[in-house]
Amino acid sequence: MTAKSLIALTGATGFIGRALLAALPQRGYRVRVLMRRPSDVPLETGSAVVGDLTRPQNMAAALADVDAVIHSAGIAHAMSGIPEDDYRALNTDATISLARAAQRAGAKRFVFLSSIRAQSGPTAEGVLTEEMEPAPTDDYGRSKLAAERALADLDLDWAALRPVLVYGPGVKGNLASLAQLARTPYPLPFGALDGRRSLLSVDNLVDAVDAILSSPTPLRRPFIVADATPVTVPDMIAAMRAGLGRRPALVPVPASIIRAGLNAAGRSEAYQRLAGSLVADAAALRRLGWTPKLDTATGLAALMRDDSADRQRN
Numbered sequence: 001m002t003a004k005s006l007i008a009l010t011g012a013t014g015f016i017g018r019a020l021l022a023a024l025p026q027r028g029y030r031v032r033v034l035m036r037r038p039s040d041v042p043l044e045t046g047s048a049v050v051g052d053l054t055r056p057q058n059m060a061a062a063l064a065d066v067d068a069v070i071h072s073a074g075i076a077h078a079m080s081g082i083p084e085d086d087y088r089a090l091n092t093d094a095t096i097s098l099a100r101a102a103q104r105a106g107a108k109r110f111v112f113l114s115s116i117r118a119q120s121g122p123t124a125e126g127v128l129t130e131e132m133e134p135a136p137t138d139d140y141g142r143s144k145l146a147a148e149r150a151l152a153d154l155d156l157d158w159a160a161l162r163p164v165l166v167y168g169p170g171v172k173g174n175l176a177s178l179a180q181l182a183r184t185p186y187p188l189p190f191g192a193l194d195g196r197r198s199l200l201s202v203d204n205l206v207d208a209v210d211a212i213l214s215s216p217t218p219l220r221r222p223f224i225v226a227d228a229t230p231v232t233v234p235d236m237i238a239a240m241r242a243g244l245g246r247r248p249a250l251v252p253v254p255a256s257i258i259r260a261g262l263n264a265a266g267r268s269e270a271y272q273r274l275a276g277s278l279v280a281d282a283a284a285l286r287r288l289g290w291t292p293k294l295d296t297a298t299g300l301a302a303l304m305r306d307d308s309a310d311r312q313r314n
Helices: 015-023 085-103 139-151 175-182 202-214 233-243 253-265 270-273 297-311
Strands: 004-008 030-035 048-050 068-071 109-113 158-163 165-167 199-201 221-225
Touching: 015 202, 030 202, 048 068, 048 297, 068 085, 068 202, 085 109, 085 139, 109 139, 109 221, 139 158, 158 297, 165 175, 165 297, 175 233, 175 297, 199 202, 202 221, 233 297, 253 270
Parallel strands: 004 030, 004 068, 030 048, 068 109, 109 158, 158 221, 165 199
Antiparallel strands: none
8 A cells, every 4th residue: 555545534533533634644645534523524634524434325435435444433441331332333333334335445454443452451461462362351342352353254454453552642541640640749659569561652553553554465453552661650650750850759658558548449440550560562563564663751751741831832
């Protein structure tokens, strides 16, 4: 696929979709945004098609002459209180409807933004690879895995990217909460936490999508996407505070005390996010020629610097 290829993109107003919409034209791709409502179309895009992803009969014009589809729309894991049927309808059924429409339109490749949660729960023993049997633990992860498996039944070249937790400008959820803690002037009691986690810069994710689009050979498989080196929560806070020009100010409170305090506050799930490990290996994607250019510590420091500059301007 050449840099002049026409790419159809869903989810262009989301965190990852915005990054793709900004970066792909800079790399020479032509982008056609698929949106459900005209008011949702970003002003910077020159081509937008209104379409309902759950009704593939309306997608013929939207996908005409498209070389590849990048599907980043769906229900995010951070959303709470979502029924299982909604996850299946929007993360599974809509994905397959769009993929079938792309197949009928003659698209050469379908790139699905899945999730590491299609492969495991929020923590994992050992290092995750795609060769392991997937074991999602919630409706979100199961809906993503079901979409991947349905893609495998189609006569269409596809790739499912399984990113770990993605960070970058505009990030929300757990990373935004940790960044908010890092901005406080107070010492934080997380110095003794040693659980390691793989994170992913959104810029590295964009590079991964480009590598998938550029691959000259059929793919038809999932790919883990992660920065090169996993980090601990103390590493994350130290990097964030370094971006603010400050010392880490981490106190090594025993993990058992942190756990007891969070349990007493009814926040036992927060301890799992802070102390648990989830390390993933992106070796399969590296074999395609992808290399994560940004290391996690540098990326988190830059995120905080940029956010601080934005706050001062506003």
